Amino acid sequence: MASSSKPLGWLALVLRIALGGIFIYAAWAKLRDPWELYALAINSYEVLPLWAVEVVARTLPWLELLVGIGLVAGVGLRIWSSITSLLLLVFFSLMVRAYAKGMQISCGCFGGTGDIISPWTLLRDGSMLAGSLVLTWLAFARRRQPAAPGRPVSDPNPASDRIPV
Amino acid sequence: MKSYAVALAALLPCLAASLGGVDKAKTIGNPSAPVRIDLFSDFQCPGCKAFHETLLPTLIRDYIVPGKAYIVNREFPLTMHPYSRQAADYATAAAAIGKYQQVADALFQNQVSWSTSGKVWDAVAGVLTPAEQKKVQALAKDPAILAQVQQDVDAGTAQHVPQTPTILVSRGKQQYSFPGPDPGNYPLLRSLINGLLK
Numbered sequence: 180m181a182s183s184s185k186p187l188g189w190l191a192l193v194l195r196i197a198l199g200g201i202f203i204y205a206a207w208a209k210l211r212d213p214w215e216l217y218a219l220a221i222n223s224y225e226v227l228p229l230w231a232v233e234v235v236a237r238t239l240p241w242l243e244l245l246v247g248i249g250l251v252a253g254v255g256l257r258i259w260s261s262i263t264s265l266l267l268l269v270f271f272s273l274m275v276r277a278y279a280k281g282m283q284i285s286c287g288c289f290g291g292t293g294d295i296i297s298p299w300t301l302l303r304d305g306s307m308l309a310g311s312l313v314l315t316w317l318a319f320a321r322r323r324q325p326a327a328p329g330r331p332v333s334d335p336n337p338a339s340d341r342i343p344v
Numbered sequence: 345m346k347s348y349a350v351a352l353a354a355l356l357p358c359l360a361a362s363l364g365g366v367d368k369a370k371t372i373g374n375p376s377a378p379v380r381i382d383l384f385s386d387f388q389c390p391g392c393k394a395f396h397e398t399l400l401p402t403l404i405r406d407y408i409v410p411g412k413a414y415i416v417n418r419e420f421p422l423t424m425h426p427y428s429r430q431a432a433d434y435a436t437a438a439a440a441i442g443k444y445q446q447v448a449d450a451l452f453q454n455q456v457s458w459s460t461s462g463k464v465w466d467a468v469a470g471v472l473t474p475a476e477q478k479k480v481q482a483l484a485k486d487p488a489i490l491a492q493v494q495q496d497v498d499a500g501t502a503q504h505v506p507q508t509p510t511i512l513v514s515r516g517k518q519q520y521s522f523p524g525p526d527p528g529n530y531p532l533l534r535s536l537i538n539g540l541l542k
Contacts (some may be wrong), residue, residue, distance in 0.1 A: 215536040216520055222529050285506065285523070295506065316374060 187317060192253075194314040198263055198307065199250030206244035208290040216291025223284040224273055242266075260315040267308040274301055366540050369439040371406065373414030379407070379540050381415045382512035384500045387432060387451045388425035389508045391524065396452045398527055415445065420508050421498040427464050432493050434468045437483035438476075442484055446471040447480075456523065515540040 209217045218236035223226065227235065248265070249259035276287055278296050286296045286304070294300045381403070382443055385392040400415075406415035419436060421428035431451050438447035447468050451458070454467040469477050483489050503512060503521060510523040525533050 212359070213520060213536055213539055215539070216522070218532050219522060219524075219529055222532065223524070229528075232532075291521075333445045 187320075191314060194310050194317075195250045195253060195256065195260070198311055198314065199247045199252075201307065202243045202247030202250065202263070204247075205289050206240045206247060208293075209240035210244070212290055216254070216292075217287060220285050220287030220291045223282070224277055225282075225285075226273065256318040257315075260318045261313065264308070264311045264315045265309040266312050267304065271304050271308050272300075274304055348523070357488060364529055369442045369444040370417040371414060372417070372445070373408035374411055375414050376467045377408075377414045378515055379409050379413035379537055380514045381407075381498075382398075382412050382418050382514070383415055384420040384496075384503075384505045384508060384510045384512070386420055386422050386425060386428045386508040388428035388455065389422065389474065390455070391526070392509045393452045393508075395454045395509045395525060396448070399525055399530060402527075402530065407537060417448070418500060419493045420443075420500040420505055420510075421493075421497070425508075427462055428458060429493070430464045431458075432479060432496075433484045434464060436493050437480045437486070438468065438472070440483050440489065441479050443472060443476060443480070448467060479521055484535050501529060511513075513540060 213234045214233075217240065218232050221235055222229065222232045229270050242262075243266075246259055246262050249255060250263065272287070274296050277284055278301060283295055285291065286300050287293060288300070288304065347405060383400075385395070389531075403413075403415070408415060420431035421432045433443060435447045435451060438444055450467050450471045451464075456463045456469075458467045465481075468480065472480060503513075505521070506523050509525060511525050511533065513520050513522060513533075518540060520536060522533055522536060
């Protein structure tokens with residue numbers, strides 16, 4: 180188990196640092212500007228009423244910052260990776276919907292004025308979603324691993340079997 | 345449109361006392377107002393027509409008339425519109441004789457017609473006297489006027505204007521791009537400007 184978990188551990192480390200860094204940067208890019216610019220990007224998706232757009236624009240960057248720090252810190256990884264996957268799933272679905280409808284709008288990924296939704300932005304966010312799903316799976320994988328031979332199921336120190344994420 | 349005309353009439357003294365040269369006539373409001381609004385627009389763009397006819401009067405009522413902001417009209421003819429550059433040239437030429445707003449109103453009002461026929465001049469000529477027509481036709485070929493239009497395009501490109509209309513709201517060193525203003529997102533634009541006014 181230890182031989183296969185080592186590369187997976189490195190993969191998880193790379194994924195959480197990369198995703199954490201991206202989330203922190205995305206949060207900073209939104210928080211440095213007035214919230215109205217991010218709200219404008221959210222509003223252009225035409226899925227939320229204006230009052231909800233304002234709530235999301237004011238709160239989501241802070242959540243992204245929290246998630247980013249959580250991922251980089253590596254503490255409570257199951258929670259942070261799950262939230263990351265959920266967020267990216269929502270973002271990606273909305274981007275696919277907008278692209279399919281032919282909407283020429285900014286994705287809002289890194290603030291109000293940014294890349295117009297295109298195959299490139301879909302590939303970028305799709306890759307992030309895939310990476311996040313892998314990280315979430317890795318974070319939960321240790322629970323599914325059987326106990327090592329000769330070791331009781333309730334091993335008080337199972338660290339050697341864990342993926343070092 | 346009526347309220348726009350009334351607001352403009354009220355602002356004429358401000359216009360007279362504002363910037364020199366052509367810029368004076370392309371500016372709405374008092375340039376000493378705290379917030380500057382650069383409006384990048386394309387005469388052939390339907391969104392710009394809608395903005396000009398619906399949101400611009402509201403913006404003038406809320407911010408220009410009370411002296412909180414002033415608007416600088418900037419030409420940003422998109423290459424996808426075959427006649428918008430010509431329209432921008434005429435409008436800028438008309439600005440040189442103090443007729444920018446009248447020509448801009450006429451161009452937007454008759455947009456559907458000249459966009460189809462390509463007869464841009466017909467829309468422009470309608471609001472000018474024969475003497476003014478002569479001047480504007482000559483000025484529209486003047487390299488200085490063409491350079492002025494190009495200056496606006498270059499400024500818009502440098503600011504990464506993603507679409508028309510796009511508003512650039514600024515106060516001092518703070519400058520924010522607000523693409524696609526419309527009545528639906530006007531509360532956001534209002535909040536942004538109010539934030540700059542604090």
